[in-house]
Amino acid sequence: MSSLPATAAGVGAPPPRHVAVIMDGNRRWAQARGLPVALGHRAGADAARRTIEAAIRSGVSWLTLFAFSSENWARPADEVQELTGLLRHYLRAEVGHLTKEGVRLRVIGDRERFGAETRAAILQAEERTAGGARLNLTVALSYGARAEILAAARAVAAAAQAGTLDPATLDETGFGARLFTAGMPDPDLIIRTSGEQRISNFLLWQAAYAELVFLPVLWPDFGAEHFDAALADFAARERRFGARVG
Known part of the structure; x- marks a missing residue:
């Protein structure tokens, strides 16, 4: 595990095949600035866009973003409404860009908890990006491991x-x-932002041998430099997959 941004160690090594990200800190980012929580989520959507672009540049084949947990339904109703509205907007606004960049979108989780309009937007985005072969983007929505x-x-x-x-x-x-x-x-690397050091019911089965990197940056401030640092940290590690040491 790591809680610090990496150095340039491992530069030149192949990237991990699958990177998963727990995107944490939108609310704290907004509250620290005296802004509505909704603006934190909107800034978080911008960070997701930057991360997708960084993954493409880095040659990562699979990227999974933990966007909305099953526990998030317990948040205040107005915040949940803002989140689902932002999700629909993002899917409709970004699907053309994802298609152009060769990104295939897939959503995992209990989508039946979303309204019909949101479910339709998810399905349409998945269908329109089905031919993407450059990056497999998975978004976990209403997901709990x-x-x-x-x-x-x-x-x-x-x-x-x-x-x-x-x-x-x-x-x-x-x-x-x-x-x-x-x-x-399975994910090779799991990144969590905001300084929290846990995986919060995310990909529990799949994360059996994943490397973990915990970064103190709040999600809306996450950028390509943080993504690249996490990949460099990963490249500097020796993966053992449960093998005996020594």
Whole structure:
């Protein structure tokens, strides 16, 4: 784990295949400036755009952004309304740019909790960007890892009860195929902003061997220099995947 921006160590090394980001700090950024929370979320959307551009420049193939957790539904109703409205605006405003840049968008999470207008905007964005091959962008919305794992376990139980699955034959690959992230590589690197040092119910199964970088910068202030520093930090590490040390 790291909580400090990296140096130039590892420059020239191949980038991680899959980077996931816990985008934290929008509210604190706004409150520190005496601004409405909504403006913090809008500034956070600008940071997401910068991060996508940085990932493309760095040669990262998969980028996952944790944008809205299942716990976020408990926030004040006006803030949730602002967030969902911003989501719809972002999807409609950015889909052309994503398509032009070769970015394929995919949304994971419980989208049924969103209204029909938001669900339609998500589906349209996914369909319009389906041909992108430069960057696979996944946005986690109304997402919680425990709920994801529980849903997969229920699917396994239902298949076993129906006689279409012998539980004795189930392996990690088979279980992973029942997660929201089916078909995606596990993250190599998880970045969290705002100085908090936890992963907050994000990709719990998939993060088994991910490297973690915690940065003190609030998400709206996150830029290409922070993304590049995290990649350099990653490149300087020796990944062991559970192998014995020494």
